[in-house]
Amino acid sequence: MKRRDFLKGCMACGAAATLGVSQKAWGVGSFEGYPEGMGVLVDLTRCVGCRSCEAACNKEQQLPAPDAPFDDMSVFEEKRRPTEKAYTVVNRYETKKEGGPVYRKIQCNHCNEPACLTSCFVNAYTKTKEGAVIYNSKVCVGCRNCMIACPFNVPGYSYSSALNPVVKKCIFCYDTRLKYGKPPACVEICPQQVLTFGHRNDLLKIGRDRIREKPERYVDHIYGEKEVGGTSWLYLAGVDFDKVGFDTTMGNEPIISNVKDFLGIVPMVLTIWPALFTGFHLLATKNKNHEDGHSAEEDHKP
Amino acid sequence: MYAVRTWLIGALFMLSLFTFPADSSAKTTPDTLELDVLVNLYDKVRFNHAKHIMLVKDCADCHHHTAGTLAQNPNCVRCHKNSGATASVACRSCHLAQPFSAAALREKSRTAYHNDIPGLKGAYHQACSGCHQKMGGPTGCEECHKRNKKGDDFFSSGAFAPPKAHGEKKHGGH
Numbered sequence: 161m162k163r164r165d166f167l168k169g170c171m172a173c174g175a176a177a178t179l180g181v182s183q184k185a186w187g188v189g190s191f192e193g194y195p196e197g198m199g200v201l202v203d204l205t206r207c208v209g210c211r212s213c214e215a216a217c218n219k220e221q222q223l224p225a226p227d228a229p230f231d232d233m234s235v236f237e238e239k240r241r242p243t244e245k246a247y248t249v250v251n252r253y254e255t256k257k258e259g260g261p262v263y264r265k266i267q268c269n270h271c272n273e274p275a276c277l278t279s280c281f282v283n284a285y286t287k288t289k290e291g292a293v294i295y296n297s298k299v300c301v302g303c304r305n306c307m308i309a310c311p312f313n314v315p316g317y318s319y320s321s322a323l324n325p326v327v328k329k330c331i332f333c334y335d336t337r338l339k340y341g342k343p344p345a346c347v348e349i350c351p352q353q354v355l356t357f358g359h360r361n362d363l364l365k366i367g368r369d370r371i372r373e374k375p376e377r378y379v380d381h382i383y384g385e386k387e388v389g390g391t392s393w394l395y396l397a398g399v400d401f402d403k404v405g406f407d408t409t410m411g412n413e414p415i416i417s418n419v420k421d422f423l424g425i426v427p428m429v430l431t432i433w434p435a436l437f438t439g440f441h442l443l444a445t446k447n448k449n450h451e452d453g454h455s456a457e458e459d460h461k462p
Numbered sequence: 463m464y465a466v467r468t469w470l471i472g473a474l475f476m477l478s479l480f481t482f483p484a485d486s487s488a489k490t491t492p493d494t495l496e497l498d499v500l501v502n503l504y505d506k507v508r509f510n511h512a513k514h515i516m517l518v519k520d521c522a523d524c525h526h527h528t529a530g531t532l533a534q535n536p537n538c539v540r541c542h543k544n545s546g547a548t549a550s551v552a553c554r555s556c557h558l559a560q561p562f563s564a565a566a567l568r569e570k571s572r573t574a575y576h577n578d579i580p581g582l583k584g585a586y587h588q589a590c591s592g593c594h595q596k597m598g599g600p601t602g603c604e605e606c607h608k609r610n611k612k613g614d615d616f617f618s619s620g621a622f623a624p625p626k627a628h629g630e631k632k633h634g635g636h
Contacts (some may be wrong), residue, residue, distance in 0.1 A: 206588065210603055215617050229619035231603075343562040351500075351603075352591075353584025357562040362571050366578045373537055 163367040180457065197272075198338065199360035199392040200347055201367055204404065205377055206354040209236065209250055209263035209383060213346035213355070217248045217267075220333055239405070239433035240264055243316040250348060264395070264404050265354070267346070268293060268314045268330035268386060270392035275415035276306035276315060277456045284327075286302035291360060291392040292332035300326040311388050311410050332392070360392055367396055389414030491515070499559065499583045503613035507606055517597070524589055525551050541575070557585040 186436035215230035217223070224245050228235060243249075248267035255262050274293045277285035284300045287293050302325040307315045315329045333344035342348075343357035356363060369384045383395040388410050395406070402408045493512040500507075514524075521529035526538060530547030532540055548555070558566055561581030570577045580588060594601050603609075614620035 208591065208601075212617075216564045219616060225624050226618050228622060229623045230617040231619045290504070341564045347562065351583055353561070353588065354577075355579045358567055358570060362567075362577070369578060 193352075194287075194289045194291065195361075196289065197360050198332075198357065199291055199363050199394060200272075200344070201356040201358070201363040202393060202395045203354050203356070204262055204264055204395060204397040205372070206352045207250070207263040207265065208352055209233070209261070210254055210351060211235075211250055212351060213248055213249060213265055213348045214246060215328070216345040216349035218246065220336060221247060223247070234333060240266075241316075242268075242314055242329065244315075244320065244328040246316040247316070247328070251405060255399045255403055258400050259398075262399055262404050264406075265346070266314070266405075267393070268332070269312055270330075270332055271388060272390040272392070272412070273388070273414035273416055275309040275311060275388070278416045278419070279309035280307040281305065288334060288338075290332075290334070292334040292338050294331045294334045295327065295329070297326045297328075301328050309415060311407065311415055360394070363394055367394060370396060383408075386412040388412070389417075476567035497586065499586065500607060503616050504609050518593075521551075523593070528556075553585060554582050557582040559583075 161397070164406060211230045211233075214226075218226060218230070232260045236250075239251050240246075240249040248308055250263050250264060250265045253262045253264060261345075270287075272287075272289055274285060276295075277287060277293065279301070281293075282299045282301055284295045284297070285293060285306070285311060286295070302317070304327065306313075306327055307313075315327045318325045319328055332338050332364070333342075336356075337344055343355075347355040347357045356366065364382065364385060371380055371382075377398055379397050379400060381401065382407055383397070383401050384391040384393055389412065395401070397404060397406075400408075417445045491511065495509040496510050497507040497509050515521075518524065520531060522531045522533050525531075525544035526535075527533040527545055528548040528551045533542050551608075556576075556579060558579075559582045561579075561584070567585065579585075590599075590606075591601050593599065600606055609617070609620075611621075615622045618624060
């Protein structure tokens with residue numbers, strides 16, 4: 161092969177790889193959830209902090225017995241987060257608004273474009289067409305990448321297991337309920353109907369209607385409609401979201417957008433670099449052999 | 463075809479549930495009602511209807527437009543200004559015991575109005591505890607509901623509470 165042909169080939173391959181990869185990478189960012197995806201609208205103005213949802217989750221997911229009874233309200237003295245033993249927890253926030261404290265339930269928000277799924281190198285996570293983000297604990301190697309990737313700090317980790325620690329989190333009751341079109345256990349038990357289950361598109365309409373009908377009751381925002389690309393769980397509140405434990409600084413871009421440009425380069429590097437550097441190497445050593453041969457010939461000359 | 467028949471039977475069954483008790487009570491206003499939505503975990507609640515009538519006076523406070531009195535919510539008045547009393551005024555006629563069933567969700571997607579009616583349990587609690595807060599009525603869970611044994615198990619409380627010593631040890635360990 162002539163040197164000119166080789167370089168031409170390299171250029172063509174590189175161009176093809178770049179175009180192909182970038183198109184695919186841009187396609188990934190535009191996913192806005194499955195059209196028939198389900199969700200839950202959480203209305204913080206209705207919650208009275210009874211912790212029934214925590215109890216229901218514990219029984220439904222067959223989690224270990226709690227450290228304190230579910231009617232023990234002293235747990236509100238500290239801010240909790242979901243763990244391997246509790247996939248959902250309720251926290252209490254004292255606010256200046258009259259009408260007492262505000263309670264906020266935390267669980268997996270089931271993102272449209274889950275960062276946990278993106279970060280998982282064994283592909284344990286799945287976003288189902290019903291909207292749930294589920295995971296296969298059989299393939300989980302316990303690397304905890306998803307715990308770092310999750311913008312909501314949701315996945316818990318079975319630190320108690322010495323032999324096979326895995327990640328644990330809310331799965332929208334997928335196995336026992338959602339799959340069969342039933343609402344999750346927390347939604348069903350909630351006495352105040354803080355939690356409204358339905359198609360995500362319908363929930364957005366309901367949320368907007370509630371804000372429009374009672375503008376004095378709600379902040380004009382549905383948290384989760386757009387945050388990090390949208391989530392299946394949506395929230396209405398009567399106070400600013402950042403006052404009750406929500407991160408309002410994350411923006412509306414899915415987490416994958418932060419890495420997709422970089423990840424798009426990886427296949428390109430893998431396809432072009434070997435060819436390119438082999439080419440350089442061949443060229444370099446070809447010249448070297450020529451010189452060596454030349455000098456060797458010269459040495460033999462008397 | 464089979465699905466349609468099953469649906470019809472289900473619909474008739476639900477209708478019979480809702481209409482018959484309502485017909486018998488529509489003529490006479492009941493003095494007490496037994497609310498058994500949470501009978502799984504709590505004893506039935508004996509609701510003193512007569513006492514609440516004395517306290518509240520306006521039926522629309524709880525029954526919206528169904529009792530024939532004018533609804534206060536301006537959003538409801540737009541349609542229900544002259545709609546009169548409905549055949550049934552029972553809560554469960556409109557507030558479904560299973561508000562998130564597949565059939566209920568289909569209906570919600572279809573309609574422009576009445577698509578955010580809370581379920582029976584949600585309606586009771588929002589209406590009752592909302593008013594109780596304003597009027598100084600009882601608001602704690604067990605002030606209205608006496609929890610049964612199954613309820614204690616559900617909340618890991620009472621006889622089913624986690625051992626205290628374990629909890630303390632755990633706390634000290636942290």
